[in-house]
Amino acid sequence: MKALCWEGINDVRVQDVPDPQLLNDQDMILKVRLSTVCGSDLHLLTGHIPFMQAGDVIGHEFMGEVVEVGSGVTKHRPGDRVVVCSFIVCGRCWYCRNELYSLCDNTNTNPAITQHLWGADPGGIFGYSHAMGGFRGSHAEYVRVPFADHTAIPIPEAVDDMSALFASDSAPTGWMGADLGGVKQGDVVAVWGSGAVGQMAARAAQLLGAERVLVIDRFDYRLRQAELAFGVETINYAETSVGDALLEATGGRGPDVCIEAVGCEAHSTGPQYVYDQVKSKLKLEMDRPIAVREAIYNCRKGGSVFVLGVFTGVVDKFPLGALMNKGLTVRGAQQHGQRYIPMLLDRIASGELTTSHLATHVMPLSEGARGYELFKKKEDDCLRSVFRL
Amino acid sequence: MNTAGKALLATGVATAVAVARRRRRASHDDTSERWLAVTVNRAPEEVQSSMPDDLARWHDQVEISVRPATGDKGTEIRVKSTGEVPAHELRLALRRAKSVLEAGEVVRPDTAPTHPGPMGKALQLVTNRAGGGGRL
Numbered sequence: 001m002k003a004l005c006w007e008g009i010n011d012v013r014v015q016d017v018p019d020p021q022l023l024n025d026q027d028m029i030l031k032v033r034l035s036t037v038c039g040s041d042l043h044l045l046t047g048h049i050p051f052m053q054a055g056d057v058i059g060h061e062f063m064g065e066v067v068e069v070g071s072g073v074t075k076h077r078p079g080d081r082v083v084v085c086s087f088i089v090c091g092r093c094w095y096c097r098n099e100l101y102s103l104c105d106n107t108n109t110n111p112a113i114t115q116h117l118w119g120a121d122p123g124g125i126f127g128y129s130h131a132m133g134g135f136r137g138s139h140a141e142y143v144r145v146p147f148a149d150h151t152a153i154p155i156p157e158a159v160d161d162m163s164a165l166f167a168s169d170s171a172p173t174g175w176m177g178a179d180l181g182g183v184k185q186g187d188v189v190a191v192w193g194s195g196a197v198g199q200m201a202a203r204a205a206q207l208l209g210a211e212r213v214l215v216i217d218r219f220d221y222r223l224r225q226a227e228l229a230f231g232v233e234t235i236n237y238a239e240t241s242v243g244d245a246l247l248e249a250t251g252g253r254g255p256d257v258c259i260e261a262v263g264c265e266a267h268s269t270g271p272q273y274v275y276d277q278v279k280s281k282l283k284l285e286m287d288r289p290i291a292v293r294e295a296i297y298n299c300r301k302g303g304s305v306f307v308l309g310v311f312t313g314v315v316d317k318f319p320l321g322a323l324m325n326k327g328l329t330v331r332g333a334q335q336h337g338q339r340y341i342p343m344l345l346d347r348i349a350s351g352e353l354t355t356s357h358l359a360t361h362v363m364p365l366s367e368g369a370r371g372y373e374l375f376k377k378k379e380d381d382c383l384r385s386v387f388r389l
Numbered sequence: 390m391n392t393a394g395k396a397l398l399a400t401g402v403a404t405a406v407a408v409a410r411r412r413r414r415a416s417h418d419d420t421s422e423r424w425l426a427v428t429v430n431r432a433p434e435e436v437q438s439s440m441p442d443d444l445a446r447w448h449d450q451v452e453i454s455v456r457p458a459t460g461d462k463g464t465e466i467r468v469k470s471t472g473e474v475p476a477h478e479l480r481l482a483l484r485r486a487k488s489v490l491e492a493g494e495v496v497r498p499d500t501a502p503t504h505p506g507p508m509g510k511a512l513q514l515v516t517n518r519a520g521g522g523g524r525l
Binding site: 005008017018020023024025026051052053054055056072088090091092093094097105106107109110111112113115116119120121124130133134135136144146147 | 428491493502503509524
């Protein structure tokens with residue numbers, strides 16, 4: 001079958017790879033219909049996450065049609081249309097039972113790497129390096145789905161393929177930021193990053209009762225899209241002081257909840273960005289936590305900061321003093337997708353949540369390399385490239 | 390190799406060295422004295438009555454302790470070698486037993502890429518043993 005493979009730094013190519021097989025009783029094989037790029041893939045492309053092998057199939061946000069099920073699969077049948085969460089989950093360990101699905105104990109087949117790096121291993125992810133299990137990704141004609149009854153979710157008839165696609169990762173990740181960030185009725189919420197996850201977090205904040213939602217980015221086309229889709233307020237940090245704008249918007253208090261949806265290769269303006277770039281190039285700092293610093297600094301006293309962006313290791317100049325003295329709650333997580341996906345599909349079906357506008361560039365898998373190039377360089381107002389298979 | 394490639398290689402090598410160092414240190418610490426443990430999301434009596442073969446097969450070379458976990462978190466299975474069972478084997482057995490008890494099977498890794506390259510092969514050396522390494 002054809003698949004989009006990581007072949008080296010900034011080098012992805014469509015290759016012929018063996019078809020996936022059922023390896024466990026609880027596996028199923030999915031014929032992928034749609035699979036989208038994600039900002040976190042760029043950390044793989046750039047080599048920021050050094051646990052890739054040439055020939056690895058990438059991609060983790062996808063939907064498709066079931067074509068084969070193992071003897072232990074009871075909830076899905078060939079022909080079913082499903083969305084698959086980027087995290088593979090067993091559904092029965094303590095973490096899964098407590099809806100902390102991305103922390104699943106039984107799905108990372110290489111636990112030693114992340115146990116040494118982080119003290120414990122999160123669950124496995126499709127197409128996201130050998131540190132996260134080495135599972136093949138979804139930019140392929142077919143993909144094996146382990147623990148299929150728990151990892152994949154049926155799509156209601158009223159939800160079209162493209163809308164369902166983003167229920168795989170962007171929508172549940174964004175929702176989780178607003179939910180676990182503690183957004184309440186009447187809150188002012190600031191979201192750093194107007195990509196797919198940031199936009200979904202902004203919409204989630206609205207639906208959870210936030211009175212004002214402000215989205216921060218440097219690309220006007222992304223801010224415009226968020227404004228058009230959801231009516232949020234926007235701040236272009238390349239043109240406006242974020243701190244001043246947030247103080248003005250909140251009567252001098254600062255946002256109640258700050259959601260960071262940028263990640264470890266953040267951009268900024270001014271000397272701080274140069275400092276972080278130099279340190280990361282010299283390998284004296286693994287991640288650039290620019291948006292996290294800004295969120296902590298600007299959050300109101302006693303407020304909440306949720307880190308949705310992907311980080312890999314240690315950071316420098318973390319504002320611990322602000323966190324402690326302002327009495328903040330700082331929390332982060334990879335997405336606990338299965339907790340939210342059924343509810344999000346219902347909200348998509350009812351029209352409360354729109355997602356299909358995120359797919360700005362739809363193309364065949366054969367154009368996978370171009371899709372990543374457009375996405376990485378933010379060319380042609382690309383928000384998400386989606387591969388149709 | 391370009392600059393980014395060299396940086397990636399350096400990071401990869403540094404990580405592999407760190408993992409190997411920790412593994413050596415862990416292996417030394419684990420040889421005989423320390424209990425290795427996992428917590429299983431099942432009741433103690435269920436664990437006792439259906440101990441998976443992965444652990445049961447070591448019964449004459451390890452001490453096995455089963456006790457309730459705190460806070461309704463299931464059951465702690467602890468093992469300590471009384472013979473020459475390597476810690477690597479015990480960690481692997483504990484993880485497999487936990488997965489069988491909780492999820493009914495041990496998820497198998499996908500097949501490795503066909504052309505991993507020199508860095509990929511180095512990474513394979515790490516991942517080939519990753520199931521029995523790490524912190525338990």
